[in-house]
Amino acid sequence: MRLSSILCFILLGFSMQAQLLDSKPSNFTRADSLRGSLRPERSHFDVLKYNLDISLDIKNKSIQGFNEITAKVLKEQRFMQLDLFKNMQIDSVIYQGRTLAYEREGNAFFIDFEKKLPAGKQIVFSVYYRGKPKVAVNAPWDGGFIFSKDKNGNPWVSVAVQGTGASLWYPNKDHLSDEPESARIHVSVPNGLMNVSNGRLVGKKAISPDLTRWSWEVKNPINNYNIILNVGDYTLIKDEYKGLDLHYYVLSYNEDKARQHFKEVKPMMDCFYEKFGAYPFIEDSYKLVETPYLGMEHQSAVAYGNQFSNGYLGRDLSGTGVGLKWDFITIHESAHEWFGNSISASDIADLWIHEAFTTYAESIYVECRWGKEDALKYLYGIRANINNQSPIIGTYGVNHEGSGDMYYKGANMLNTLRSIIDDDKKWWALLKAFSLNFKHQVSNTQEVVAFFEAHTSVEVSPIFLQYLNYPDLPELQIKEKQGKLFGRWVADVPNFSMPIRLGNQQKNKVFDLNTQWQTIDFDLSLDEIGYPRAEYYIRFKRIKK
Incomplete structure (x- = not known):
């Protein structure tokens, strides 16, 4: 064209x-604008890396730590807007060994760098914080932490924040337009539990008699809401597909069940590789991580909570039986990659x-x-x-x-x-x-x-x-006049046009119709003419006078 x-x-x-x-x-x-708009205090810098380091207190449902942020200044600016829910406390903002002043406004806060930062400069600063993050009532449909227990009584913790915002639990530039080019996620949890985050495991270290620090690295751009922690009594199942590491982290007592159920991943990869190209995050591996909620597309750590069943918790969203042939969460959330x-x-x-x-x-x-x-x-x-x-x-x-x-x-x-x-x-x-x-x-x-x-x-x-x-579908109207058929589209968009295949099961052809009545040159009556309903999602109306 x-x-x-x-x-x-x-x-x-x-x-x-x-x-x-x-x-x-x-x-x-005003809060909606602060969260959703690209104000000068937001648009003047580009996030390059997050280095998130937190300790999880499961008993008190709280976290504390810092996010070290690397950013590039795009336009000269003194102030910077970041986001962190107002129920979380900011302890300090540190830049070049100095404590910077900041002002809170709801879930946003504005850092004063004391003088204008020059365009092109790369800066590294840290936001130290703590608090009890919002707990989800019905994850993943409302954002928040999930503090649960597995059937053996072990703690099982995760978080899901799409829509609600990653700033629910860590300070960041909470806008979809700016993804860090890479990230490190360090989570310290009680001994005997494992934390699984995005990317690859790059370190495991005892930091006290009671806590182990699990470190993960992501080498690709990642949405803020995809950055995740999953804490539980996990066991790792390893597999491989065309050079791609397939890792499944499941509760220890579900290992046998998972080995059988996740065989579906390879035919899924066969299909998606053919239709969409290779998995986009090979460097970070593909993971399914069992979670205490239904699922979410957390990049390279897909949340899985469909109870090792086909369909959507055993139901078919299409009502046809077709949806029961495969696991909805595995396929849908993996396609999000x-x-x-x-x-x-x-x-x-x-x-x-x-x-x-x-x-x-x-x-x-x-x-x-x-x-x-x-x-x-x-x-x-x-x-x-x-x-x-x-x-x-x-x-x-x-x-x-x-x-x-x-x-x-x-x-x-x-x-x-x-x-x-x-x-x-x-x-x-x-x-x-x-x-x-x-x-x-x-x-x-x-x-x-x-x-x-x-x-x-x-x-x-x-x-x-x-x-x-527009809410309404385009409506195809067909009428018969003096033995001839005429058709047109009725739509909200001016001069709307769309080709459509008309006819019946024996014979059909494509007609390129618009919003003006046009002749449909076909030897079928008004009652006989139709269209393949499963192939076009439209409204269809026969006008009979």
Whole structure:
């Protein structure tokens, strides 16, 4: 497609998006802006590394320690905003051997470096802190720590903070747009327990008669909310896939069960390697870590709590039976390593980039294992979970997620796009190119849509815009007049157009329809004409007078 056409549709997207934002919730607070916006005190520096070192007091449900932050100054600035929940106490901020002043404002705090830091300078400073972090009521759907016990009575502790924010338990620049290029996580826990964090284990050291310090290193960019601790009576199961280390940390009494159940990982890797490219974090290994909550996509330490069962805690989210052939948590959360962890949204309003592609990856795994018919059946079944009541894209700059339809509607939008392209060889090549071209990048809706626009012969920007920014589906209307069929689209996006395959099981062909009535040259009656419902997620209306 010509660049002028691409820019036209992208500008249309910006324009319509701006109009739509006027109708979105406007009761955002100063705290929402502090958390969600890139103010000068935030945007003037780029985080390069976190070196987090904490001690966990399980009995008192508290932590204490520091985060040593390495950052590059991008623009001359004296003040820096970081984030740490207000129930956590900051003891000091140390830079070049000096204690710096800071001011608190809710969950944000502003460090005074005493004079403007010059652009291009690399700085290293530490924030010392302590406190009792928020405890989750229903993890992972609400953020917080989970203090539990295994069936032998041993402590079993973890944390999940997506959406709520990593600043719930450690000081950081809590915005999706800025990922540290690497990280070290040191967690000291009572002897007899193990801590499992992201990346690879690089050290284990007794630091007192009662505590052991477990040190982990991540060599790839990582989302703040993905940085994790998992503490329990773990045993390690080792395996390997095409040079990739597969490590499974499970409670000691579940070792035999896990060895059998996690055999699914290798066929999953076969599928995802073929469709998305190699695992994006080979240097950091792939891990499944048993957790006291259902699951989360913690990079290179995927949280697993599906009780070694197929489906979603034994249930099929599609209601078709297809979802009971595989373990939902293993497949979904592992797919996030490609979409969400490798390719990340720069604002939580664009979280569909994480969830739509990952939910669609579930059907891809089904297709790899059991064929396209089952994949389409699964995608059609999960439509029952779609509400179509609010936009998938949230409000930018205020830490606002869009609708939960980003999962199931988002997946069906992508499957509709596959049907529109109408060439599976091109579709799989496009999806893999997207995964590889955006690898280890923080992106946004405009960049993602522009990529798909530039690599297809169909103008897809208005299609993305309709599905992402409006609750209603595009409606295909068909009418019959004087023995002829006519069709048009009714949509919120002006001049919306989309090709669709019409006909019946015996004969069909593609028609490129828009918002104007057009002749459908087909020798079928109004009652006979239809479309492959599992392949396109639309509304369909026959107009009879």
